Amino acid sequence: xxxxxxxxxxxxxxxxxxxxxxxxxxxxxxxxxxxxxxxxxxxxxxxxxxxxxxxxxxxxxxxxxxxxxxxxxxxxxxxxxxxxxxxxxxxxxxxxxxxxxxxxxxxxxxxxxxxxxxxxxxxxxxxxxxxxxxxxxxxxxxxxxxxxxxxxxxxxxxxxxxxxxxxxxxxxxxxxxxxxxxxxxxxxxxxxxxxxxxxxxxxxxxxxxxxxxxxxxxxxxxxxxxxxxxxxxxxxxxxxxxxxxxxxxxxxxxxx
Amino acid sequence: xxxxxxxxxxxxxxxxxxxxxxxxxxxxxxxxxxxxxxxxxxxxxxxxxxxxxxxxxxxxxxxxxxxxxxxxxxxxxxxxxxxxxxxxxxxxxxxxxxxxxxxxxxxxxxxxxxxxxxxxxxxxxxxxxxxxxxxxxxxxxxxxxxxxxxxxxxxxxxxxxxxxxxxxxxxxxxxxxxxxxxxxxxxxxxxxxxxxxxxxxxxxxxxxxxxxxxxxxxxxxxxxxxx
Numbered sequence: 006x007x008x009x010x011x012x013x014x015x016x017x018x019x020x021x022x023x024x025x026x027x028x029x030x031x032x033x034x035x036x037x038x039x040x041x042x043x044x045x046x047x048x049x050x051x052x053x054x055x056x057x058x059x060x061x062x063x064x065x066x067x068x069x070x071x072x073x074x075x076x077x078x079x080x081x082x083x084x085x086x087x088x089x090x091x092x093x094x095x096x097x098x099x100x101x102x103x104x105x106x107x108x109x110x111x112x113x114x115x116x117x118x119x120x121x122x123x124x125x126x127x128x129x130x131x132x133x134x135x136x137x138x139x140x141x142x143x144x145x146x147x148x149x150x151x152x153x154x155x156x157x158x159x160x161x162x163x164x165x166x167x168x169x170x171x172x173x174x175x176x177x178x179x180x181x182x183x184x185x186x187x188x189x190x191x192x193x194x195x196x197x198x199x200x201x202x203x204x205x206x207x208x209x210x211x212x213x214x215x216x217x218x219x220x221x222x223x224x225x226x227x228x229x230x231x232x233x234x235x236x237x238x239x240x241x242x243x244x245x246x247x248x249x250x251x252x253x254x255x256x257x258x259x260x261x
Numbered sequence: 262x263x264x265x266x267x268x269x270x271x272x273x274x275x276x277x278x279x280x281x282x283x284x285x286x287x288x289x290x291x292x293x294x295x296x297x298x299x300x301x302x303x304x305x306x307x308x309x310x311x312x313x314x315x316x317x318x319x320x321x322x323x324x325x326x327x328x329x330x331x332x333x334x335x336x337x338x339x340x341x342x343x344x345x346x347x348x349x350x351x352x353x354x355x356x357x358x359x360x361x362x363x364x365x366x367x368x369x370x371x372x373x374x375x376x377x378x379x380x381x382x383x384x385x386x387x388x389x390x391x392x393x394x395x396x397x398x399x400x401x402x403x404x405x406x407x408x409x410x411x412x413x414x415x416x417x418x419x420x421x422x423x424x425x426x427x428x429x430x431x432x433x434x435x436x437x438x439x440x441x442x443x444x445x446x447x448x449x450x451x452x453x454x455x456x457x458x459x460x461x462x463x464x465x466x467x468x469x470x471x472x473x474x475x476x477x478x479x480x481x482x483x484x485x486x487x488x
Contacts, residue, residue, distance in 0.1 A: 053329070056336025068428035076294070084299035089314050138295065138439065140423050142327060143312060144287040145297035146439055220427045254328020260424030261335055 043170065043186060047239045047247035048257045061258040069188040073219035076136045081202060082147035085139075087209030090178075090228060097177045097229065105213040110159075110197065114173075114234040117164030124199050124213050131158035135194055137219040139226065142259065149210075151217050152200030157191045159233070168237045171247065174216050175232040183227050184239060184247040184257070185218060194219045197230060222259040224250060262357070263479055265348040268340060273457070275337035280450060282330035285323055286311045290447060294438030303444060338418065345411060362407065364400045373397035387467070392481045402456065410453050417446035 039045050044062035048054070093101065100108050111121045122130070131154050140146040156172065165187075173184040189195050198217045199206050206212035211228030218225045239247035248257045288306040289296070296302065298314055311323040352358045364370045377398040380387070388396065395403065419425045420433040420442035436442045464472045475481045 053332035053336050056332060056339055059339050060335055064422070064424040064428070067425070071424075071428040073423065073427045074430050074433075080294065082295055082297075082300075086297040086299045086314075138423075140421075140439060141297075142286075142331060144283070144443055145289075146295045147297050147299075148295055220424045222423060250328075253325075254332075256328075256332060261422040 043188075046256070046258045047184075047245070048251050053256070057256045057258055060261050064258075064260045065188060070192070071220075073137050073194050076138070076148050078136065078150070080148050081136060081150055085147040085149050085202075085210070086145065087207070088141065088223070090209060091180070093208070094177060100177075108213050108231070110214060110231060110233065112159065112163045112233045112235070114236050115166040115169045116160075116235050117166065118162070120163050122159070127154040127159070127197060127199060127214075130154050130162065133193075133196060134200075135196070135219070137194065137217070139223050141223040142255070150202050151196065151198045152203075153196035153198035153217065155193060156195045156197060156216075157193065159197065160190065160235070163235070165235045169235045170237045171235070171239055173234040173236060173239070173242055173247070174227055174230050175234070176227050177229040177231055180249055181227050182243065182249050183216075183225055184236075184242075185221075185225065189218055189220065192220070220260060222261075224255065225259050262348070262351055262355075263476055265344050265351070266476060268344040269348075272337045272341035272344065273453070275333055276341065277450070277454065279330040279334040279337065282326050283334065284447070285309070286325070286327050287315060288317070289315065290444045291440035292437070292444060293440055296440040338415075342415060361394050362400055362403055364397055364404070370397060370401065374401055381466070392475075402459070406453070406456055410449055410456070414446065414449045414453065417442045417449060421446065 039058070039062055042065075044058075044065055046057055046061045049058045105124060108124055109121045110124075110127065111119075113119045132152065133155050134150055134152045136148060136150045138146050138148045160172070169187060171184045171186055172190040173182065175182045185195065194217075196217050198211065198215050199213060201207065201210055201212075206215065211226070211230075214230045215228045216226050216230050234242070236242065239245060243249065244252060246257060248255075250259075251257060284306070285308065288308050288310055289298070289302040290304055290306075291300065292303045298316065308317070309319040309321060309323050310317045311325045311327065313322045352362070365373065374397045377396045416432065417436060420436050421439060426433045426439070433439055433442055436445060471482055
C-alpha cells in the first residue's frame with residue numbers, strides 16, 4: 006500500500022499560486038523602490054550580487070543615520086595593530102622628505118568650488134575626535150582615538166551639487182581606492198583622520214591622512230588620501246565598481 | 262516544507278565551507294571587545310593562515326580566498342534566514358511545531374528521551390508512529406536547533422557587522438563585545454556541525470535510502486512494500 010501524503014490539497018495549490026504571484030510583483034516593486042532610494046550597490050551584478058544588495062539595502066533601511074559605538078578612553082587598545090601596508094612609493098617619499106608640508110587633498114568632481122587643502126588647512130577647518138573600533142574583515146579589531154576633520158565639513162566647503170551620490174577617494178597607493186554613498190559621506194563619524202591617540206597619525210595607521218568610515222570594515226578606511234571626487238555615477242571611474250576591492254574579490258559595501 | 266529542509270542543507274554547507282575559509286585568515290579567538298595579533302588570544306587553532314601577519318608556526322601562507330568566501334557566506338546566510346522565515350511561518354500555520362516538534366505534554370520528556378535512546382541501544386524496532394512524526398529525542402534535538410542554535414548563530418553573526426552594531430548596539434554589548442560574538446559564533450557553528458553528524462548517523466542507522474527518499478518525496482515506503 007502506498008501512502009500518499011495529503012500535501013497536494015487545493016488549498017495548498019492556491020496558497021502557493023498567490024504566494025508566487027505576490028513574490029514576483031513584490032520583487033519588481035522592490036527593485037523600483039531600491040533604485041529610487043539608492044539601495045543598490047555599484048557591484049550588484051554577478052553571482053554574489055543578490056547577497057550584497059540585500060545586505061546593503063537592509064542595513065541602509067535599518068539605520069542610515071545610526072552612529073558607530075564610541076568607547077570610553079580606558080578601552081583604547083594599548084597595542085593597536087597597523088596591519089601590513091605596501092612600502093611607500095616615490096611620490097610618498099618625496100612628500101615625507103618635506104614632513105608632509107606639501108601634502109594636498111584635492112577635491113573635484115560635482116562640486117560648486119573645487120579645492121585643495123593641506124593637512125594644516127584641514128586642522129583649522131574643523132576637528133572632531135572619536136574613540137571607535139577598527140574591525141578587519143579577517144576578524145581582528147582594536148580601539149583607538151581618531152582625531153580628524155569630518156568629511157561633511159570638507160564637503161560643506163566645496164559644495165556638492167544636488168545630484169551627487171558618491172564620494173570617491175584616492176590614495177598615493179594607486180591599488181587602493183574606494184567610495185562611499187552620501188549617507189556615509191555626510192555621516193558625522195566619517196572623517197579624514199590626521200591624529201591618533203593624542204598624537205600624529207603614524208605611517209602604519211595611514212598617516213599623514215587617512216579616511217575613517219567606522220560603520221564599515223577596515224578596508225574602506227583607505228590610508229594616505231590625496232584626492233576626493235564627488236560624482237553621481239561610479240561607472241566611468243577605474244573598474245566602474247566604485248572600489249579597488251572587487252578586483253580582489255571583495256564587495257564595495259563593507260558594513261558586514 | 263521539505264524544500265525548506267533541502268534549501269537549508271545547501272545554505273548550511275555553503276556557510277560551513279565559507280566560514281571555515283574565513284577562519285583561516287585569522288585562526289585566533291578572543292574574548293571581549295577587541296583582539297588582534299598584538300593581544301593574547303583565548304585560544305588558537307593549530308592550522309596555517311592565509312595572512313602572513315598571523316603567527317601560526319607554519320612556514321607558509323595560504324592563498325587569500327576571503328573575498329568570495331565572505332560574499333558566499335552572507336548570500337547563503339540570506340538564503341538560510343529567508344528559508345527559515347518561510348519554514349517558521351508555515352510551521353505555525355499548519356501546526357507542524359505543535360504536532361511534531363514540541364515534546365508531548367503527557368509524561369516526562371526526559372524519561373521519553375531516555376526510552377528512545379534505550380531502544381536504540383537495544384536495537385529495538387522503532388515505533389511505527391515514528392515513520393510519520395518524530396520521537397521524543399528527535400523533538401528535543403530539532404527544538405534546540407530551530408529555537409536555540411539557529412537564532413544564536415544568526416545573532417552572533419550579525420553582532421560582528423559594524424553597521425548592524427551601529428543600528429542596534431545592545432546586540433553586541435549583550436554578548437560581551439565584538440570578539441566574544443565571534444568566538445560564540447564559532448562555538449555555535451561547531452554545535453550545529455555536531456548536530457549534523459548525529460543527524461546523518463541516525464539517518465544511516467534508520468535506513469539511509471528509505472529516510473532520504475521520504476524526506477525528498479514526502480512518501481514513506483512501508484516495510485511490507487520493500488523488496
